[in-house]
Amino acid sequence: GRQNPELSFTMVKTVLPPRLLAAAPLLAGLASALPPPVHVPDLLSRRGEDDGLLSTSAGPPQGWWGNDQDRSPELDDVTSSTFEQVLDHFSKEDGVTFGQRYFTSDRYVSEGGTGEDAVNFLCVGGEGPSLDASVLVNSVHCTGDMVELAKLLHEEHGWDVRMYALEHRYYGESIPSPKKGEGGLRSPKEGGDGPDGGDKKGDADFAHLSSRQAVLDIVNFVTSTDPHNRWVAFGGSYPGMLSAWSHLLHPSRIYAAVSSSSPLQVTLDFGRYNDRVASDLADEDVGGSGECLAVVQGGHAQVAAALEADGKKSDPGSDSKSKSPKGGEVGLDKVAEMFDVCGGADTLRVERNRQIFAGWGLLRIPAQGNDPSCDGKVCNIEKLCGEILHLKKTNGKDGKERSDMEVLSEVRRMQSDDEAGGWMERQCQNVGWDDFVSYYSTPTRWNANDRSWQYQTCNEFGFYQTCEVDSSCPYARGYHGIDMDLELCQRLFGIDPDEVRRRVDGTLTYYGGGGPLPRGGP
Numbered sequence: 242g243r244q245n246p247e248l249s250f251t252m253v254k255t256v257l258p259p260r261l262l263a264a265a266p267l268l269a270g271l272a273s274a275l276p277p278p279v280h281v282p283d284l285l286s287r288r289g290e291d292d293g294l295l296s297t298s299a300g301p302p303q304g305w306w307g308n309d310q311d312r313s314p315e316l317d318d319v320t321s322s323t324f325e326q327v328l329d330h331f332s333k334e335d336g337v338t339f340g341q342r343y344f345t346s347d348r349y350v351s352e353g354g355t356g357e358d359a360v361n362f363l364c365v366g367g368e369g370p371s372l373d374a375s376v377l378v379n380s381v382h383c384t385g386d387m388v389e390l391a392k393l394l395h396e397e398h399g400w401d402v403r404m405y406a407l408e409h410r411y412y413g414e415s416i417p418s419p420k421k422g423e424g425g426l427r428s429p430k431e432g433g434d435g436p437d438g439g440d441k442k443g444d445a446d447f448a449h450l451s452s453r454q455a456v457l458d459i460v461n462f463v464t465s466t467d468p469h470n471r472w473v474a475f476g477g478s479y480p481g482m483l484s485a486w487s488h489l490l491h492p493s494r495i496y497a498a499v500s501s502s503s504p505l506q507v508t509l510d511f512g513r514y515n516d517r518v519a520s521d522l523a524d525e526d527v528g529g530s531g532e533c534l535a536v537v538q539g540g541h542a543q544v545a546a547a548l549e550a551d552g553k554k555s556d557p558g559s560d561s562k563s564k565s566p567k568g569g570e571v572g573l574d575k576v577a578e579m580f581d582v583c584g585g586a587d588t589l590r591v592e593r594n595r596q597i598f599a600g601w602g603l604l605r606i607p608a609q610g611n612d613p614s615c616d617g618k619v620c621n622i623e624k625l626c627g628e629i630l631h632l633k634k635t636n637g638k639d640g641k642e643r644s645d646m647e648v649l650s651e652v653r654r655m656q657s658d659d660e661a662g663g664w665m666e667r668q669c670q671n672v673g674w675d676d677f678v679s680y681y682s683t684p685t686r687w688n689a690n691d692r693s694w695q696y697q698t699c700n701e702f703g704f705y706q707t708c709e710v711d712s713s714c715p716y717a718r719g720y721h722g723i724d725m726d727l728e729l730c731q732r733l734f735g736i737d738p739d740e741v742r743r744r745v746d747g748t749l750t751y752y753g754g755g756g757p758l759p760r761g762g763p
Contacts, residue, residue: 322343346404349396350401359402362387362475364405369382386477405466446734452702452748456483482503512708515706515713536648540603548717551589580650581657588672595672598670598672606625607620607625619659633648682733705725707721707722
């Protein structure tokens, strides 16, 4: 497979010993399926009318293997354990710890233990799906590079490679409990782990959640687990940032790092992300084309025109319901019907809702993972663009040529059917801003990881994937400004816009500013 290298705005710091360098070419051709750094609201779907919960997935739980006949035998050599991790590495005197889950496998260790050519590979956990035993077998986390490289080194070079995966604090089952001591959760007045601490109310929910603590989690874990053999950290996206930083700051503990598609230069407004998504749609090397990009842009422009014609955007005080579409225009009722919007046209007459709908993408473009081996009908760039062009070149059920907007609506329904996977009927598309805020405001077992990552974006990183008027974004330009994301930080965590900006700048400075440099560490 081939991953688009231009999607990663990253400086990769990789230092490998000679024997590992011999296998390095393998990494260049391996595909990675990395989760997006920010969960977007168009992924939310109703799990059922009974519980009313919102979720970002409709499939079976991660690691579900069906009956025993379908179970991967490699899972049997993966063990799950708990490491007593220091809760606050910057104030160790309180002695408070929490249970941090990790997984290990000796699949590529010779019988009788490790010899001279021995190394530990660590898969760094992050904001993606919760870890389970499949993380060291077949998962989105570290399968494509770490596991395959371990196999190659063991089978072709005689190395013993013990594999580990460490779950990130505040994700999965590695969540500090207030019952374990005063440090589990702290009061708002005690601040958080952002630059110079913090005094905002949201810090109380995630008192010790930060990349700075996570890097020291890695260092403490490897030092306590095996202080003798070398450790190589692996990760992609945010976990790739952590793997790189753990080596940069603590090279004596982390011998090398493989950091894939990792945006080390943190930035508040990450509009370049959607610029690159547009480039991918036009990139023939990954199955895109200029014609495909034009249809996607055209469909969003047609939807934006319908929203503006309805009158809400240009004249907030107008009675938009009384307006009828002009000749050749599509009315808002039709747009809502085409895209299965929950609540119909009235939903799209709320400004924030229409911004989510048009500015965050009418359909999902799998530019980041772009898995060439995926099974869905429109699950990668090549399949997506192939279907878009097929629909554009054929007439609809009415015998007429499809508009760009009609093409996107049909592709969106294909994606919804792929998500349902036979488990449920296609659900309406929830673009309600209030529902989105409510989803992140109310802790449930379904949204724990999402809430943790949302906090980290407000507290440290930004990475908000905007779609501004002067950008190359393939969605409705001007419908996703940074104000939406900053409002969310304020409403969820009480972190005001100026404070978000200050914390993001502080993160960049802490890790080396514009160009990460080794700082060393204890």
